[in-house]
Each structure stands twice: as C-alpha cells, then as structure tokens.
Amino acid sequence: MTKLTDLNIATARDGxxxxxxxxxxxxxAYIQAVEAGRxxxxxxxxxxxxxxxxxxxxxxxxxxxxHIGAMDGIPIAMKDLFCTEGVLTTAGSHILDGFVPAxxxxxxxxxxxxxxxxxxxxxxxxxxxxxxxxxxYYGPVKNPWKAKGGPSDGKDLVPGGSSGGSAAAVAGGLAMxxxxxxxxxxxxxxxxxxxxVGLKPTYGRCSRWGVVAFASSLDQAGPMTQTVQDAAIMLxxxxxxxxxxSTSAPIxxxxxxxxxxxDVKGLTIGIPKEYKMDGMDPQIQxxxxxxxxxxxxxxxxxxxxxxxHTKYALAAYYIVAxxxxxxxxxxxxxxxxxLRVPGDSLDDMYMNTRGEGFGDEVQRRILIGTYALxxxxxxxxxxxxxxxxxxxxxxxxxxxQDVDAILTPTxxxxxxxxxxxxxxxxxxxLNDVFTVPTSLAGLPGISVPAGLSNDGLPLGLxxxxxxxxxxxxxxxxxxxxxxxxxxxxxxxxxxxxxASS
Amino acid sequence: MSLDKDTVKxxxxxxxxxxxxxxxxxxxxxxxxxxxxxxxxxxxxTDGVEPMASVSDVTLPQRKDAVTDGNCxxxxxxxxxxxxxxxxxxxxxxx
Numbered sequence: 282m283t284k285l286t287d288l289n290i291a292t293a294r295d296g297x298x299x300x301x302x303x304x305x306x307x308x309x310a311y312i313q314a315v316e317a318g319r320x321x322x323x324x325x326x327x328x329x330x331x332x333x334x335x336x337x338x339x340x341x342x343x344x345x346x347x348h349i350g351a352m353d354g355i356p357i358a359m360k361d362l363f364c365t366e367g368v369l370t371t372a373g374s375h376i377l378d379g380f381v382p383a384x385x386x387x388x389x390x391x392x393x394x395x396x397x398x399x400x401x402x403x404x405x406x407x408x409x410x411x412x413x414x415x416x417x418y419y420g421p422v423k424n425p426w427k428a429k430g431g432p433s434d435g436k437d438l439v440p441g442g443s444s445g446g447s448a449a450a451v452a453g454g455l456a457m458x459x460x461x462x463x464x465x466x467x468x469x470x471x472x473x474x475x476x477x478v479g480l481k482p483t484y485g486r487c488s489r490w491g492v493v494a495f496a497s498s499l500d501q502a503g504p505m506t507q508t509v510q511d512a513a514i515m516l517x518x519x520x521x522x523x524x525x526x527s528t529s530a531p532i533x534x535x536x537x538x539x540x541x542x543x544d545v546k547g548l549t550i551g552i553p554k555e556y557k558m559d560g561m562d563p564q565i566q567x568x569x570x571x572x573x574x575x576x577x578x579x580x581x582x583x584x585x586x587x588x589x590h591t592k593y594a595l596a597a598y599y600i601v602a603x604x605x606x607x608x609x610x611x612x613x614x615x616x617x618x619x620l621r622v623p624g625d626s627l628d629d630m631y632m633n634t635r636g637e638g639f640g641d642e643v644q645r646r647i648l649i650g651t652y653a654l655x656x657x658x659x660x661x662x663x664x665x666x667x668x669x670x671x672x673x674x675x676x677x678x679x680x681x682q683d684v685d686a687i688l689t690p691t692x693x694x695x696x697x698x699x700x701x702x703x704x705x706x707x708x709x710x711l712n713d714v715f716t717v718p719t720s721l722a723g724l725p726g727i728s729v730p731a732g733l734s735n736d737g738l739p740l741g742l743x744x745x746x747x748x749x750x751x752x753x754x755x756x757x758x759x760x761x762x763x764x765x766x767x768x769x770x771x772x773x774x775x776x777x778x779x780a781s782s
Numbered sequence: 783m784s785l786d787k788d789t790v791k792x793x794x795x796x797x798x799x800x801x802x803x804x805x806x807x808x809x810x811x812x813x814x815x816x817x818x819x820x821x822x823x824x825x826x827x828t829d830g831v832e833p834m835a836s837v838s839d840v841t842l843p844q845r846k847d848a849v850t851d852g853n854c855x856x857x858x859x860x861x862x863x864x865x866x867x868x869x870x871x872x873x874x875x876x877x
Contacts, residue, residue, distance in 0.1 A: 383857035484837045498836050527842050596820045607797060614798075616870050618861035627873050628798065636800025644799060648790065648813060651797040665823050667833030672826070674834060706812055707819050723837025748837075 285310035286454045290355050290511040293457060297343070297354050304343075304354030307457075308336035308398050311356040315400055315455050318773075321423045323450040325361050326369050327401040332356060335398040342396070351518045353396030358456035360447050361402035362409055363389045363502070364491040368399075372493040373407040373417035373443075376613045376638025378620040386491025387523045388460065388502045395518035400456055404446030407640045408610065409467055409495045412712040414445025415703065416642040422446045424475055424696050425453035425771035431736035436698040438738070441471030441712075447505045448475040452771060458506040458515055462492060464499045465598050466692075466716030469728040472505055473691035473741030476730040476769065478758070479505045480512045481716075483749045484723035485530035487516075488523030496605035497528075499598075499720050509729060509759040513537035516751065532749065540752030541759045546580030548757065551684035555591040556715060558693075565690045565740065568732045572688055572742045575764035576757070586680040586687065590672045594718040595710055597673065600653050600666035601721070606643075607650030613638060645706060674722040681747050686757045689715050691728040691741035715743060725751050727758045730767040739769065784814045 285307050288296065296302055312329045339354040341347075364370050364382035371377050385393070393399070406416040414422040422445040424438040440449040444461030448471035451459050461468035463481035472479025480503045487502040494500060504515035517537050523529040552573060557566070573583055615621035615634030622637045624630035639647065653662035680687065693714055702709045719726040725748070728741035742761055746754030787806040790813060794801040801809065859865040 380861050383854075383860055524843070524845070528836065528838050530838065531843070590826070593823055593826060596823050599816065599820060600823075615863065616872055619863070621863035624873060627875050630873050631798040632795075632800040635798055636802075639799065644801070645809070645812060645816075647797050647799060648793050648809070649816060652785070652789075652793050652813070652817075655793065655796060662820070662823075664833050665828060667835060668828035668831040669823055669826060671831050671834040672828070674837065706816055 286314050288457065289507040290352070290458055290514050291508065293355060304336040304339035304398065305333065307354060308332045308356050311400055311456065318453050318455045321425060321449045321453050321455065322420050323404055323422055323446045323453065323455050324358065324401040325371055325373070325404050325419045325446070328368055328399055331368065332398050332400050335393070339396050339398065350394060350396035351514055352392055354398060355396070356398045356400050356457050357392065358401060358403040358447055358450040358459035359389055359399050360405055360444055360460050360462055362405060362462050362493045363460060364493070365389055365399070365402065368402065370402065370493070371419065372409070373405045373419060374638065374640070374643070375418040376620045376634070377618070380618050382491070384491060387488035387525060388492065388519045391521060392460070392518055397518065403444070403450055403459055406443035406445065407643050408493065408606070409443040409462055409464060410606070410642050410646055411442040412466070412470060412709055413439035413702065414442040414471070415439060415699065416640055418640060421699055422449050423699070425449055425773060426475065426696060426738055427772065428736040428738055433698040433736065438696040439474070439699055441474035441692070441696065443467040444471050444479070444505060448472055448477060448479070451475070451477045451505055451507060453773060458504060458511055460502060460519070461505045462500055462502050463720065464495050464602060465720045466713035468503045468505060469716045469726055469741070469743060470692045470712055472728040473730070473739065474696040476739030476767065476771070477505055477507060478509055478512045478727065478729055479503065480516060480727040480751070481720070481725060482516060482520065482751055483530070483725045485528055486520050486725070486749065486751070488521070488526040488529045490523055490525040494609040496602040497609060498605060499602060509727070509755055509762045510538060510541060512727065513541055513755050530749065535752055537751055537755055541756050543759065543763070545576070545757055545760045547582070548685045548753070549582045549584050549683065550576050550757070551584055551586035551680050551687040553586050553588045553591065553680070553687060553689060555588050556689045558714070562694060564734050565693060568740050568742065569688070569690050572731060572761060575761055576688065579760045579764065584684055586684055588676040588680060588718065590669065590676050591718055593669050594673050594721055595714055597666040597669040598717045598721060599649065599710060600662050601670060603646040603650035604653050604663050605650070607647045607654065610643070610647055670721050673718055677722045677724060685753055687745040689743045689745065691715060691743040695734040695736065695738035695740055719745050724748055725754050727754055729758045729761045729765070731761060731765040732767070733769055739767070785810050785817060
C-alpha cells in the first residue's frame with residue numbers, strides 16, 4: 282500500500298471516502314513526518330493536538346453521515362501569517378512574541394469549515410518580506426532538495442520565500458498541502474524552488490481578514506499543493522466574499538476543479554517578449570520554449586504579446602510595498618500585543634521596542650517606505666510608483682484583449698544556496714522579476730513544476746490569467762503539468778531526520 | 783539619490799525605530815543603492831497617468847452604522863504586554 286504521506290488531496294479524499302484509512306491515521310502519519318523532518322525548520326509551531334482533535338471530528342462526521350467538506354480530514358500546514366485562535370501567531374517576527382490571537386482569519390476559518398486538519402504554523406520570512414526564507418526570527422528554512430553537481434553541490438539550499446516553510450513542508454512530505462500568501466511572488470517563487478504547485482489568486486478572491494498585513498493592496502492568500510487539481514480543490518475551500526474585508530470581491534466562487542477539463546484547444550496563449558531578459562539563464566529559456574511547445578501540442582495558439590513597462594515593475598513594487606508596509610507595521614507599538622522593550626518616555630519605548638523587535642530586512646523596508654512617504658518625496662516616489670503601476674496594469678489589459686492566458690518562467694533561477702545573494706538587497710529582489718508585475722496588476726498566477734535544472738533542481742513555469750479567471754489558469758496549468766509529467770522528488774534519505782527516515 | 787547617515791537617522795526617528803549608531807553607515811549605503819536602482823522610474827513619462835491605489839475597481843461597500851461587536855475587554859487586553867486594571871499602559875506622558 283502507498284504510504285499515507287505519499288498521497289495528495291485528491292487521492293486522500295478518495296481513500297477517506299472509501300474508508301481505506303481514517304483522518305486520524307492520516308494525521309498521525311503526518312505528525313510523525315513533521316517530527317522526523319524538524320531539520321528543515323519548516324514549522325514554527327507544531328500543533329499535533331489540534332490536528333488529532335480535528336481529524337477525530339472529521340472521522341465522526343463521516344461515521345455519522347454528516348456533511349463532508351472539500352478538505353475533510355486533509356492535513357495542511359498554515360503559514361504563520363494567518364491568525365489562528367488560541368495558537369501562537371508570529372509572522373516570523375520577534376515583535377509578535379507570545380501573540381495568541383483571540384480570533385481566526387477568514388481563510389483559515391474557511392479551511393477549517395471545509396474540514397481541513399491543521400498540523401502547525403509554517404515558517405516564513407519575517408512579515409513575509411523576503412525571497413529566500415532567511416529573514417525569519419525563527420531561523421532559515423531548508424529546501425528538501427539538494428543540487429547534484431554545480432556550484433551548490435550538496436549545500437543546504439533556500440526554499441524561496443516568503444512562504445518557504447509552507448513550500449518545504451509540502452515538498453518534504455511534512456504536509457499534504459499548505460496555505461501561502463503572495464505579495465510579489467511569495468507563493469509562486471518558493472513553489473518553483475521546491476517543485477510544487479503554487480497559486481496566487483486574483484486580488485480580492487480570498488479574504489485578507491486576519492492575515493497579518495504586509496502591503497494591503499497586494500497581499501493575497503493562496504494554496505500550495507502537490508498537484509494542480511489539489512490547488513483547485515483547496516482554492517475553492519479558501520475563497521469567498523467576506524464582508525470583513527472591504528476589498529474582498531462580492532462574487533460567487535466557481536467550481537475550480539470542474540474547470541480542469543484537459544481541453545485547451547483553441548485557447549490563445551501570450552508570450553511576453555519583454556520577459557526574455559538579457560543574460561537570462563539558458564536553462565530557464567529552454568524550459569520556457571518547452572512549455573510553449575507543450576501548449577502548442579495541446580492545441581493552443583501561441584501569440585507574442587508586449588508588456589512594455591515590465592522592466593519598471595520591480596522598482597515600482599519596491600516603493601509601493603514598503604510604503605504600505607511602513608504604514609501597516611506602525612501598529613507594532615509595544616502597547617497592545619507582542620514585544621515591549623521599556624523606555625524612559627513613550628517615544629523611547631516605541632523606539633526600543635521597534636528597534637529590537639524588527640529584523641534587518643523589515644527595518645530596511647520600513648525605512649524605504651517612510652522615506653518614500655515623507656514630505657518632499659511623496660510625489661517623486663510614491664505617486665510616481667503608483668502611476669507606473671497603472672501603466673503596468675494597462676499593459677496586461679491590452680495584452681488580455683488578444684490572449685486567454687500568458688506563459689512565463691516563474692523565477693530567473695533554481696533554488697540557490699543558503700548565504701547567497703545575502704549581501705545585496707537588490708540582487709535578492711530580482712528573484713521576483715517575473716512574479717511582481719502580476720501582483721501589481723492584481724491578476725492570478727500559478728507556478729507549475731515543469732522540469733529540472735542541470736543540477737537536478739526543480740524549475741517552474743508561470744501561467745498568468747485574467748482577473749477572476751482562475752478556471753482557465755488552472756486548466757492551462759493542468760495541461761502543462763500532464764505534459765511535463767514532473768515526478769521527481771527530493772531525496773530525503775540523506776538529510777538527517779528526513780521524512781522518509 | 784544618496785542618503786547620508788543623518789538622513790537615515792531622521793527617517794528612523796520618523797518610523798520610531800532605534801537604529802544603533804554603528805548600523806547607520808551600512809544602512810545609508812544599502813538604502814542609497816536601493817534608491818539609486820528605483821531612480822529608473824524617473825525615465826518614464828507619467829504625465830496625465832492616474833496613480834493606482836487599488837486594483838479592485840469596486841466602490842467600497844457601506845454598512846449600517848451600528849454596533850456589531852463589543853463586550854470583549856478581556857480578549858482585547860489578553861495579549862497586552864502590560865495591561866493593568868482593564869487598561870493598556872504606556873510610560874508617563876504628562877509631567
């Protein structure tokens with residue numbers, strides 16, 4: 282029989298329905314895997330009691346013939362950016378020391394209502410700011426994959442970020458699926474680095490209520506899963522209008538799973554010429570070309586499109602996101618929750634608390650945001666960046682008049698070694714060059730594992746869709762998935778405490 | 783766009799964030815290189831372009847101005863690092 286931790290959401294759903302195993306057995310198998318895989322540092326807080334309790338409740342519902350949710354009995358990791366009632370919520374930051382929310386985020390509550398079983402809170406970059414999961418106060422997360430040959434041979438690799446713990450947990454068999462959040466690529470880039478599927482829905486598809494805020498006009502929650510079908514199932518359970526988030530879209534949630542028909546004949550796929558960047562890694566280019574061939578073979582029409590303002594997206598993002606972050610993070614004042622470092626005056630206490638509580642990258646971004654919003658610079662930086670954002674969104678609007686979806690690489694490289702790109706913030710920011718434009722435009726994007734690098738590391742392709750057209754996005758992604766037949770898994774036998782030990 | 787030590791110190795004060803003196807110089811270097819890179823935005827002609835604050839083009843919904851929540855003082859104070867007698871506390875602000 283297949284090991285329980287080798288199942289995915291769809292296959293576990295079938296096994297649970299047939300009574301091949303119970304939700305409690307599934308939870309126990311994963312709790313053991315989580316313990317055995319602690320070396321990855323994928324979880325900040327493990328919640329085995331919560332998992333077992335919810336699994337038993339799921340088994341009870343099934344025994345009684347009660348309504349069974351879309352995620353009933355499915356063990357997942359929750360990115361530690363989602364507030365969870367009664368469970369420590371850290372955002373990967375020292376400044377939220379000891380914070381135990383008295384409420385549950387809408388997305389985690391939706392998942393719970395759908396029957397999902399929470400295994401624990403997944404590690405992340407501090408306040409979701411990072412592309413390598415090295416800025417967490419709780420230490421870096423290791424990618425379960427290792428390079429074979431090349432400059433990173435045998436070294437510990439980053440899982441990408443900011444949803445690095447979620448990605449490592451799913452790739453390493455420490456969760457069947459996980460929640461992530463994506464502000465500029467934080468679901469898609471780690472999914473690409475760890476060989477899993479990561480979907481950032483349309484802005485407004487999932488409620489932001491109860492998710493620790495980074496940049497409110499960009500933040501969006503989404504699923505990180507082993508397959509495209511799983512992403513469809515899980516997104517359906519996460520999404521939905523929420524009156525508590527005024528930017529949550531008041532529209533019905535379609536059946537995403539049913540949208541995956543396997544038939545993409547006649548769809549037009551755009552290839553943005555500006556994404557062919559100077560000095561692009563030939564392996565990434567080759568994978569992208571391969572993706573185009575796969576979609577052609579499936580009956581898609583391929584059309585070159587132009588997104589002329591692409592090269593300015595990252596710079597605009599690094600004003601807009603830090604500006605919003607500097608405002609959002611003003612709430613950490615040492616008064617109402619989390620860390621407090623005493624001082625002689627109120628100002629002194631604020632300064633001590635925030636100086637000690639925020640890590641280096643978060644401080645950098647608060648400083649950039651504060652500077653960009655300060656008097657004399659507001660128009661030159663913040664308003665300028667918002668205008669560039671309009672141009673970028675218009676680029677996509679124009680392109681989508683002619684195409685149904687857009688295909689690009691997810692990230693400019695495979696996973697790199699821990700410690701690389703660490704001295705130069707701008708070099709680190711370039712990781713998100715292919716994902717940030719979509720975020721600025723609020724469009725959905727999905728990363729699908731599509732191949733291996735020369736060093737044996739996973740590489741992803743990104744499909745970008747029209748607003749609220751996740752259905753087409755998932756259908757195209759599923760076509761790529763079956764053409765790529767990506768079946769490689771990280772070798773966990775050598776890593777100390779790997780999941781298969 | 784070059785930021786010097788004093789500018790960084792001033793921004794850090796605006797953000798109410800203590801940055802130790804030995805960190806000011808390296809931070810000024812890092813922030814300057816980030817701002818230099820951002821400077822490329824000035825190449826673009828954005829005259830007449832509307833700034834985009836949000837991607838959702840829906841009007842913000844309104845609701846009745848009614849109390850929907852309350853009587854949860856204990857829950858509100860539960861995470862406070864130094865709550866006393868049902869209040870948040872701060873260092874003395876009046877002489």
